Amino acid sequence: MKKTLSILLALAMLLGLATAAIAEEDWITLRVETYDREITGLDVTNCWQLHYAQEHFGDPNHIKLEFVSFARWTEGDLLTTALAGGTAPDICVTYNGGLVQQCIDDEGIWQLDDLVNEYGANLKAFLGDELLTYGQSDHDGDGTPEQWYLPARRISRANVGNFIREDWLKALNMEKPTTIDEFTAYLRAAKEAQLAGENTVPFSFGIYAPDPLFNVRRFTDAWVDFSQVSEEDWFANARTPEMLPGAKEGFRWLNTLYHEGLIPETFALTDNDEANDTALIMGYNGFFSQQPDQPWRTDKNYEIEMEKNVEGAHWVTVNPFQNDSLGGKHLHDIYAPAGLSIIIPKTTSEEVAVAAMKYLDWMAIPENMFAMQNGLEGVNYEGLNEDGIPYGVKSADDVPDENKMHAGDICFISNGLCYGDDAKNAAALALPFKGYEEDVKASYADSLSDAWTQISFPVAIQAETDYGATVKSKQGEFLAAVVACDADAFDETYDQYIQETLDSGAAEMIEEFRAAYQAGNFRGVYPGNL
Amino acid sequence: MSMYTNSVQRKTFVPPANNHQKGWLRRDWRLYVMLILPIAFYLIFCYKPMVGVLIAFQKYNMFKGMWGSKWVGLENFRFTMGMADFKYALRNTLWLNFLGLVVGFPVPIVLAIMLNEMKSVGLKKVSQTLLYLPHFLSWIIIGGMVLQIFSPKTGIINATLLRWGVIDKSIPFLSSGPHWQATYTLVGVWQGMGWGTILYLSAITGINPELFEAAKIDGANKMQQIWHVTLPGIRSTIVVLLILSVGQMMNISFDRPQILGNPQVRKYCDVLSTFVYRTGITNSKFERATAIGLFQSLVGLVLISAANIVSRQLGEDGIW
Numbered sequence: 001m002k003k004t005l006s007i008l009l010a011l012a013m014l015l016g017l018a019t020a021a022i023a024e025e026d027w028i029t030l031r032v033e034t035y036d037r038e039i040t041g042l043d044v045t046n047c048w049q050l051h052y053a054q055e056h057f058g059d060p061n062h063i064k065l066e067f068v069s070f071a072r073w074t075e076g077d078l079l080t081t082a083l084a085g086g087t088a089p090d091i092c093v094t095y096n097g098g099l100v101q102q103c104i105d106d107e108g109i110w111q112l113d114d115l116v117n118e119y120g121a122n123l124k125a126f127l128g129d130e131l132l133t134y135g136q137s138d139h140d141g142d143g144t145p146e147q148w149y150l151p152a153r154r155i156s157r158a159n160v161g162n163f164i165r166e167d168w169l170k171a172l173n174m175e176k177p178t179t180i181d182e183f184t185a186y187l188r189a190a191k192e193a194q195l196a197g198e199n200t201v202p203f204s205f206g207i208y209a210p211d212p213l214f215n216v217r218r219f220t221d222a223w224v225d226f227s228q229v230s231e232e233d234w235f236a237n238a239r240t241p242e243m244l245p246g247a248k249e250g251f252r253w254l255n256t257l258y259h260e261g262l263i264p265e266t267f268a269l270t271d272n273d274e275a276n277d278t279a280l281i282m283g284y285n286g287f288f289s290q291q292p293d294q295p296w297r298t299d300k301n302y303e304i305e306m307e308k309n310v311e312g313a314h315w316v317t318v319n320p321f322q323n324d325s326l327g328g329k330h331l332h333d334i335y336a337p338a339g340l341s342i343i344i345p346k347t348t349s350e351e352v353a354v355a356a357m358k359y360l361d362w363m364a365i366p367e368n369m370f371a372m373q374n375g376l377e378g379v380n381y382e383g384l385n386e387d388g389i390p391y392g393v394k395s396a397d398d399v400p401d402e403n404k405m406h407a408g409d410i411c412f413i414s415n416g417l418c419y420g421d422d423a424k425n426a427a428a429l430a431l432p433f434k435g436y437e438e439d440v441k442a443s444y445a446d447s448l449s450d451a452w453t454q455i456s457f458p459v460a461i462q463a464e465t466d467y468g469a470t471v472k473s474k475q476g477e478f479l480a481a482v483v484a485c486d487a488d489a490f491d492e493t494y495d496q497y498i499q500e501t502l503d504s505g506a507a508e509m510i511e512e513f514r515a516a517y518q519a520g521n522f523r524g525v526y527p528g529n530l
Numbered sequence: 531m532s533m534y535t536n537s538v539q540r541k542t543f544v545p546p547a548n549n550h551q552k553g554w555l556r557r558d559w560r561l562y563v564m565l566i567l568p569i570a571f572y573l574i575f576c577y578k579p580m581v582g583v584l585i586a587f588q589k590y591n592m593f594k595g596m597w598g599s600k601w602v603g604l605e606n607f608r609f610t611m612g613m614a615d616f617k618y619a620l621r622n623t624l625w626l627n628f629l630g631l632v633v634g635f636p637v638p639i640v641l642a643i644m645l646n647e648m649k650s651v652g653l654k655k656v657s658q659t660l661l662y663l664p665h666f667l668s669w670i671i672i673g674g675m676v677l678q679i680f681s682p683k684t685g686i687i688n689a690t691l692l693r694w695g696v697i698d699k700s701i702p703f704l705s706s707g708p709h710w711q712a713t714y715t716l717v718g719v720w721q722g723m724g725w726g727t728i729l730y731l732s733a734i735t736g737i738n739p740e741l742f743e744a745a746k747i748d749g750a751n752k753m754q755q756i757w758h759v760t761l762p763g764i765r766s767t768i769v770v771l772l773i774l775s776v777g778q779m780m781n782i783s784f785d786r787p788q789i790l791g792n793p794q795v796r797k798y799c800d801v802l803s804t805f806v807y808r809t810g811i812t813n814s815k816f817e818r819a820t821a822i823g824l825f826q827s828l829v830g831l832v833l834i835s836a837a838n839i840v841s842r843q844l845g846e847d848g849i850w
Contacts, residue, residue, distance in 0.1 A: 080814040084592040102814055108593030207793055265682050268794040269704055346593060469813050470615055473800075476793035484705070484794060504614040 027062045030355045031089040034067040035075060035409035037299075039396050042404035044069050049372055049410045056371075057362045063355050072409070083108060083345060090348040091356045093152075093340050093412050098468060100341045101460050104139055104148045110344040112147040115357040123357075126364035126413065127153055134338035134523075137458060145458075150360065151338030155416030155425050158447040159454075160218045160332040161292035164318035167310075168195050168286045176318055180222060180253070183287075183320035187262045190286040196310075199279070204288035205254075205263045206276050212476040217241040218289060220250030221331050221527075222321035231526040236514035238455040238524075239464070239471065240506050242478065246325070248494055251482045255490050258483050268480035277302075283310035287318070292447040293440050296433040298395045303436065317443035323527075329450040331527055336456050339415030363413050366420065372411040373418070379403045385431075387424050393432040455524035463512040467505020474501045586824045590817035599817075606821040610809060618797055619805035626714060626787070626801065627779045634719040635775060638726030639768065643756055645727060646734050661724025672721060673789035680704050680713060704790075707798035714790055714799070729771065730764055737763035769846045777834025780826045802826060 034044045044050075045067050058065045068089045070078050076096035082088040083103065094100065103109045112135075116124060124132070131153055136145035168190055169176060177183040187202040194200050208215055225246035237243050242251065257263045266275065279285055280302050288302075295303040295315040306313045322328045342360065344353050362368055374380060374390050380399055382392025396404055407417060419428050430440035478497040485493040502510075516522055555562065581596075586606055588599040610616060641661070648654040664672070679686050680703035688700040703713045737759065745755050784803040791799030802822060810819025838848045 077812065080811075084814070084816065099814055103593075106591040106593050108591075209793070212793070265700075266684075269677060269681070269792050465813065465815075466609070469808050470613060473615075473793075473796065473808055477796040480792070480794035480796075500614065 027064055028352055028355055029064045029066055030058075030091070030352060030359060031066045031068050032091045032356075032359070033070050033079070033089040033093050035072040035093070035406075036069040037072045037406060037409065039404065039406060041401040042396065042406065043401075044406075044409070047405060047410075048375065048403045049405050052371055053359075053362075056368065057359060061355070061358065063359070065359070067410070086347050088345045088347060090344060090352050091359070092343050092345060094343070095340050097341065097456075098465055100149050100343060101465065103343060103345075104137060105460060107139075108346050109148060110346060110348070110353050112150065112344065112357070115344075115353060116147055116150075119354060119357040120361045120364075122364040123150070123361045123413065126369075127151070131337055133458070134336070134456075135341065137460070148343070150342040150413070152340045152342065152413050152415045153418070154335050154337055154339040155414060155418050156292075156429055156444070157334040157337065157453070158292045158332075158444055158451075159335055160289070160447045161294055161443050162218070162289045162318050162320070162446070163287065163295055163315040163443075165190075165195075165286045166314040166316045167312045171195060176316070177320040179322050180320055183318070184253075184257075187257065187286065188260065191260070191262055195286065196282075196284045199282070199284045200286075201264050201279065201284055202262045202286040203257055204276055204280055204285040205267045206273065207268055207476055207479055209476055211472055212479045213241055215289060216254075216479060217247075218331075218333065219254070219321055220247045221333075222323045223247055223250035223253070224323065224325070226323070226325040226528045229528070231528065232514060232517050234526045234528070235455055235517040235522050235524070236510045238457075238513050239468070239509060240475075240501065242475065242501075243498060243506075243510075251479075251494060252490055254483045255485065255487060259487060263483070268484065281305040281309060283313050292317075292443045293429070293433065296436045296440060316439060317446045319446045319449070326450075326527060326530070329527070329530060330446075332447050332449065332451045333454050334448065334451040336454055336523060338456075340412060342412065360413060363411055369411055369414060369418060373407040373414070375399075375403060375405050380405065387419070387427065389419050389424060389428045389431060391431060392434070450527075450530055452525040452527045452530060453523070455522065457513065457516050457522055459516055459519075459521045461509065461512050461516065463505060463508035467509055470504045471501060471506045471509065474504045474506075583820060583824050585817045586821040588817055590815075590820075592814065592816065606817050607825065610818045610822055611825075613809065615800060615805055615809075619800050619802045622787075622798060623782045623801040623803075624779060626711060627782060629711065629715045630718055631775050631779070633715050634722065634726075635772065637719055637723045639730055639764075641723055642727040642730035642734060642764075643760055645731060646760070647752065647756075658724070658727075661727065663724070664721045665725035667721070669785040669789045672717065676704070676713070676717060676790060704792060705794045707795050710791075710795040710798055714787070717790065718786065729767060733764040733767040734760060766847055769841050770849055773834060773837040773841055773849055776837040777830050779833050780829045 036044045047067070050065060050067050054065050057063070075094060076099060079088065079092055079094050079096070080099055083092070083099075100109075116132075127150065131151055132147065133145070134151040135149040136147050138145040139148065140146070164176065164186070169186070172186065172189045172193060172195075174186055174189065175182075177186050190202040191200055213220075221241060221244075223246045224241075224244045228245040233244070241247060254263065258265075258267075264276070264279070276288075277300060280288060280300075283306050291297075294300065303315050306315075319330050322330050344356050348356065363372065374393075377383060377390070380394055380403060381390035382394075383390070385391050399405075408415060417425070417428055419425055426444070429444055430437040433440045474497070478501060481497055482490065482494050513522075585596055585599065587601055587603060588596070589602045589605070590596070591599045645654055645658060645661075648657070677685070680688070682688055682700040682702065682705065683692075685703070687703070688697075691697045692700065702709050704710055741759050741763070742755060745759050750758065780802070782801045782803050784807060787799050787801045788804050788807070791804070806819045806822045810816060810822070834849075838850065842848045
């Protein structure tokens with residue numbers, strides 16, 4: 001009797017184990033790339049958003065979600081390595097367009113047409129057909145483009161933010177400059193008056209090594225003579241704004257500023273970011289240029305920290321870079337409607353690729369997106385206003401660790417906070433910056449005026465893959481040289497570096513961009529058409 | 531490292547006569563077992579990856595791997611070596627290494643002799659520790675220090691000299707090409723000189739003390755002892771290290787030029803490693819990076835063989 005019982009018990013246990021194993025097999029793991037900005041207290045691999053998504057999406061679908069941390073500022077290199085090593089997450093996101101193009105060329109990622117059509121109805125509705133075309137290209141050459149990646153939707157496309165010290169203007173008894181001449185006069189007066197003592201450097205300026213002219217062209221484009229630049233020339237020089245007719249004088253202006261001591265003497269040295277950040281916070285500078293909401297963002301806290309150091313100091317938007325050849329328009333470049341790229345590597349099995357698409361689709365449903373982007377009422381924000389937009393948004397420091405979040409890095413199908421329609425989204429841009437709402441609004445208004453959409457090409461530009469990095473490095477060299485060289489040697493230096501840039505691959509890039517333009521394969525806006 | 535210390539000790543170490551007799555395996559098997567680990571290390575981490583150089587001859591598809599990629603012959607070599615920046619990178623690599631060798635090679639020898647002549651053991655130990663210290667600093671930290679010391683206006687040197695009125699314009703340590711190369715070289719010498727003394731000090735220790743005593747009895751003063759006893763005693767060490775340095779002429783570390791360099795002196799600071807990083811890794815063109823790497827290795831092999839032959843011609847031991 002005893003023996004039979006024990007056999008029965010053993011059998012029951014085996015059966016139990018077997019069912020457990022079956023249940024376990026039923027679950028799949030979905031690994032999702034997640035940017036890590038090293039926000040203190042936020043562990044992106046174990047955060048509130050992950051638990052929310054697990055509970056509302058993962059558990060009902062028998063999918064175990066796993067967030068894989070990628071450092072935000074080196075994501076491109078990290079992802080390249082992960083893809084090459086076959087260890088990339090199932091959903092990868094990147095701003096590195098060249099890498100995505102290579103993945104398409106090498107057929108290392110899933111073609112998404114079927115997946116999107118079958119499982120991505122909400123996603124399609126959220127992104128829209130026009131935006132989806134950014135992720136399409138005709139790789140097999142049959143005349144119909146295929147969907148290779150999903151572009152995130154950019155909620156705000158503004159890129160340029162120029163800021164001037166309101167307190168300095170007051171001290172100098174000057175109006176806010178609206179032309180380059182007035183602006184230059186302001187810089188000189190600030191230096192003359194030594195408004196921050198002997199540390200005064202009116203113009204905060206550095207070289208952004210990954211793309212040296214990306215931030216500089218917002219100044220130098222003001223000198224471009226559009227009577228000499230055709231639409232074709234504009235697109236052909238997509239990555240070489242320094243070569244547009246007239247731009248040279250813009251660089252000469254920077255050279256003058258440098259020799260008058262209006263730009264930091266160390267602008268070209270490495271590790272400048274930190275030095276420049278410190279100078280801004282200490283109140284040494286009278287002008288800087290970054291993103292439209294940068295002074296008030298909590299990652300750098302330029303405004304709040306500066307106010308602590310200098311009484312009455314305040315950043316306001318300024319818009320002095322008029323282009324005379326366009327009837328005095330103040331040009332601003334804006335991002336294309338497509339943000340980062342979302343891909344599914346080929347190393348992911350079909351079953352998991354389906355789960356990945358389901359997850360992206362789940363994210364696109366408005367209530368899920370709202371939760372993933374805003375968190376909890378009373379924890380991450382105080383309440384909702386009449387438009388349904390959160391107010392009293394708390395900074396990371398004021399939220400307990402387990403509720404800390406970074407909206408954009410996890411709800412990545414939307415680059416920016418989305419509340420439904422464009423008007424609401426625009427209104428929401430300034431809301432998180434309590435006390436500075438009007439400043440932020442004014443800055444966005446400036447940055448969206450006379451705006452031209454940045455250039456991109458829907459086809460692979462081989463020359464850019466081959467020479468893009470070299471040309472950018474050459475442009476860094478160019479910028480350092482033309483800004484710092486003796487004024488007498490400026491023309492010679494400028495010409496020499498233009499030639500060297502052309503020789504290092506820019507000539508091939510320009511030629512290929514031109515051909516793409518002629519074939520109608522281009523996106524973006526020619527300022528002459530504004 | 532064991533290679534050179536052996537060559538120094540070879541003079542004094544007399545192998546037991548029965549070394550080659552039968553039964554060596556049974557008697558010394560423990561020693562041979564200990565050898566398995568380093569041999570495995572070399573096989574797994576040095577020889578196995580060598581197969582990967584094949585991608586230098588491919589249009590490498592990182593998803594299909596080495597066996598699924600197309601062969602393109604010497605295309606990658608043609609492309610990378612045809613790039614305008616390649617010749618700067620090559621020139622700077624050789625020139626900076628040459629400067630490092632000319633300026634940096636003798637320093638540890640002089641330093642080792644000086645340390646050896648120190649009478650006070652305590653002082654000697656303290657100096658040695660202080661000299662080794664920079665070797666353990668990462669280049670990131672040194673890069674920060676260099677910026678603090680050599681910056682045009684706020685750097686300690688320029689600020690002091692400007693204040694004292696010694697100069698009326700900052701010295702462009704980091705922003706003019708030749709100045710930068712000098713800064714680069716001297717910072718490198720400073721960082722490596724202490725560490726470099728270790729081998730020489732051990733070689734000096736290996737010199738038979740009787741030679742010094744004999745020299746003293748013959749009336750040789752300190753300088754004469756150094757010249758006629760110490761230096762000849764460490765000559766073979768010097769030669770071996772020189773050969774190895776010459777073999778390294780084509781190789782240059784990545785962190786040091788990358789961190790100390792800046793766009794203003796790119797033409798003077800861009801070297802093969804930074805060039806490879808830019809055109810190969812950041813562009814995910816691994817095959818091009820590999821092609822340059824293979825090229826460097828081949829030139830390195832030629833250089834080291836040449837140096838070895840020359841040293842044998844001069845009657846030294848060489849490294850093989």
